[in-house]
Amino acid sequence: MTLAQSHRLPSSGNKWIVFVLIGLVLGACSPKLAPVTQKPVTKPVESKTPDVKVTPKVVAVHTSTVSLILPFELNKLDLSSAATSANLSRADLAVGYYQGFKLALDSLTAQGYNFKLQVFDSNGDDSQAHSLAGNTKLRTSDLIVGPVFPEGIKAFSTAMHGINKPLISPLSPAAPAEFKNNNLVTIEPPLEYHAWRIARYIKERLRPVKVFVLKSGYSDENKYILPFKKAIDSLSRKRIQVVYLTVTKGNLSAIIPQLSTSAQNIFIVPATDQTFLAVTLAALDKLNKTYPVTVFGHPNWYKSSFLQATLLQRLKTYITVSDKVDYNDDETKQFIKAYRDAYHLEPSDYAIKGFDDGYYLGTLLSTDTEAFKKLDKLNYLGLHNQFSFIKTGNAGWVNTHVSIYQYQNFELKPVE
Template sequence: MILARNHQPPLSGNRRFIYLIIALVAAACSPKLQPVATQPVKKETEKSVVKTPPLKEVKPEAPKVSAIALLLPFGLDHLRQGAAYTAVSLREADIALDYYRGFKLALDSLTGLGYNFKLKVFDSKGEVAQAHSLGSNPAVRSSDLIIGPVFPDDMKAFTGAYANAKQPIVSPLSPAAPATFKNANLITVMPPLEYHAWTAARYISSKIKPKKVFILKSGYSDENDYITPFKKAIDSLGKKHIQVVALTVIHGQLSSLIPQLSVSDQNVFIVPATNQHFLTITLRALDSLSSSYPVTVFGHPSWINFSFLKADLLQRLNTIISTSDHIDYKAANMVTFARNYRDEYHIEPSAYAIKGFDEGMYFGQLAATDKLKNIPDNNFTGLHNDFQFQKKTGLGFINTHVNLYKYINFELKKVE
């Protein structure tokens, strides 16, 4: 999940691939349109009295070409003589290049099915000023579909300069709340945090049905982005029959909760924290409780990427984690994609390449079939997540699909 630049997960970027950017961008357009073979219309056979005038040859309509603008932070300025990529800009360029490769491979696949595209690639540079400038670029404005910019600040600057546009604008990788941008044409692909909270609440109210739910807080205000919608959801879905007990945990002290715990039913704990020190101590305390009380823990979606959280501990705690981008690398369709990607680019696909491919297949086909205005009617099963969009007044379209995973035999298995 990309909330801000300083929260990007480590990338396995290889600088030598950055120098492929210029060549790749130059080849951005999908394969050239194939001419449609036509045959002349034969004249009607002459009759004895009435002669039919010869029919004029009708030229077939030109195939529809969908123009797509791709705004990614390649940072090509860093390739100039005397310039150099920083660690941050190199990670951003890796994201851009991997996403571009996946997206382009998707359009190539659709072109093989008879669709036609004009892919226009722009360097957003990962800079607010550049994103704002692209908002007034005629080549961008004339596109049927706009993908990017990637980062929330850049998207805010871009939509601020593009407020009256009718073209749909896709936020491809950031789960930032759409209210941040307030653009009715925005399409948010990565479900915002509130939909993770609603998914957890729905599972708890329908499957576990506890009498109480305990929220363990670290004290950081950003946890309210999860806690507030969770409380609203559990009250709505549980019809206020499920009591919510919130506790700010200090040094792993959970003793005050013991009188409220059940020895027979599952004790459900919501832990929306992402701080390593807090999680290490608090989960250890919960592990101690689990020896005497049934425990089920629901964690923040970021947990799925935290290497310091060990599978054996999370399994003992019956941990369930919501995610919108877990990839099953053993699935048949994923194996096929990885093979095609290696054949094309001679490198393993990253998570960003996989997301680029999914979004290229989905939005490319919608653009080619004039269905971009009917997104909620067109669901999609991708390699990293499903797309199930809802239209929200003033906020555009939001993908609400979130999966729940649980550790079984020390591996994450889907439970919903």
């Protein structure tokens, strides 16, 4: 059994909407639709700040201008019979996110708010993102959402220097320190917060004497390994030893003398390479017959279809997740129905994220002029994740909420 794949928006169903979007680039006011409500956070997550119920309360008639910068790539789009799903992948992302975001604003509009939604095509190009920063309509917006890719954010952010207004990074988990923008709001938790979450869980729940970090040799894994080491040292006051091993062809013999036959042996595997994981996880499975094994994997494992749930369950595998949707949840069902009614399509992951972002940001924009200065006090429970922000030094606000899941009955179940 493989990891369950998230619902995807069919590419063929999106071709018609691209033409509609061309007419929306200059902006449009949201029409009133039946509201799709969201629930507030009931308990702070990774935060000691009080919860604030994000429920709209109309205080004055004001039109808030929101600008979306998304990679529709209309200049590159191939709509011929020879078009492939790869040709439409970024358009799928942009269309799905836009439709979800707009549905959220429509819901808020039905409750008495007013929005002007402006849509800009970044063409997935850094120079275009930089150029858009000079657009007067965009610069005078109350809120700017996008670009979505790290290099585009960097190019746009640099050109927007001196403009003091919120800039939302909606989909990229890139470390915000790369952009050095104090107005940036990073919604997708960067990898370091996954590492910290795992370190805290290990220290508080499992309390091992040592943990083993299995490396493939790729330097990219340090983006996970370094913050994990820093976190586990800090939380345990260096009482938990971290043992590193660069694994070649599944050879784990070097650490066998250090393993326990009675207690769980904790392995951190930050790799995502398919070949490496196939060999290394098989070696751990063999080891598990004598030495109890518990594995903590990279968050990208969640959507890696080549990983077998039966194997991961035998290895007592944990995975951190920041965007898992519960399709049995009543509010998720309500959103899906509203989305189908509005667009006659199934919502993609990007549509769900767009809705969460639009509802949260639209509510803050309309109800509290100081909201973007105190996001740490405005937690929110969405359809795909919770928002629990902290303020960084000079890189704006970062959502830190990460959930931990473990394989039980051959599927991922929330641990906490």
